[in-house]
Amino acid sequence: GGSSDTGPTAERTAPEQMTATDVKVNVSIPEAAQRAAATGADGVGLLRMEHVVLSTGETPAHYVATHGEEAFVDTLADAIRGVADEFYPRPVRVRTLDAPTDEFRRLAGGEDEPAEHNPMLGYRGIRRSLDDTDAFELQLRAVKKLYEMGYDNLEPMFPLVTDAEDVLGAKAEMERVGIDPDKRPWGVMIETPASALSAAAICQTGLDFVSFGTNDLTQYTLAVDRNNEAVAGRYDELHPSVLELMEDTIETADDHDVATSICGQAASKPAMIRRLVETGISSISVNVDAVRDAQREAKRVEQRLVLESVRE
Ligand code: PEP
């Protein structure tokens, strides 16, 4: 897919939906889109833009300085388009840049990146995007360009928000580049405890969905570095405190008609699927190898819930 200049090459026949809960797939590199689409997933729950940027071997600032702004927009748009095309009309959530500075420091131009003691708690995700708005606007312009080509299945998603103010900041940037947030579905990741605790305010910003980033939500809730072997035994996405933040957020989001989702690694764990489908999550998004099993598990839970409601 993705070879025409004018938009979606074809309406792909969406596979018959197996589950009431949407089961989507995470796509890391655009080259993997075809295989991901063939799984019958109900869309892409997470397409990480940083993979596209990191694969250029240059920091965004270096890329723009060397090749120009339009080239950066085109590189992003081409990569996203390959995925949007493969899944069309199934929705594709495209997440704006979220690489910690230590990853950028390895790239050409990396010497200009800040050296941080705690990159995971530092200059990444929406914090950086709202500060370094040049690179953020170019990312949004790539999405806008694709909307104009007819890829109305794209859904921008913003990482690492702390509170409603971050969400409103992202919304204002969308408006600034000419994406109408009232006409396009968009949402944020819930991956800091603060964002889960301010779900009510976040759900009143006009967004359409929230998606749990359990990789980060777990590390920040439990204060366990997700990359530190010494405390790996304490890293538990099913910890009651993590689950409580998620379940409370789902209830709040339901009250505001905001869709809920999970796209962290834990989304493929059967125990997590059981808990979240029981709580009423709208969709789960898993790695390509886990789609089948996740569909089966979700179906099993849904059938049990129907039986239980009939018996009551
Ligand atoms: C997460 O935190 O669960 C997530 C999906 O984002 P990333 O792994 O890219 O931080």
Ligand code: MG
């Ligand atoms: Mg994350």
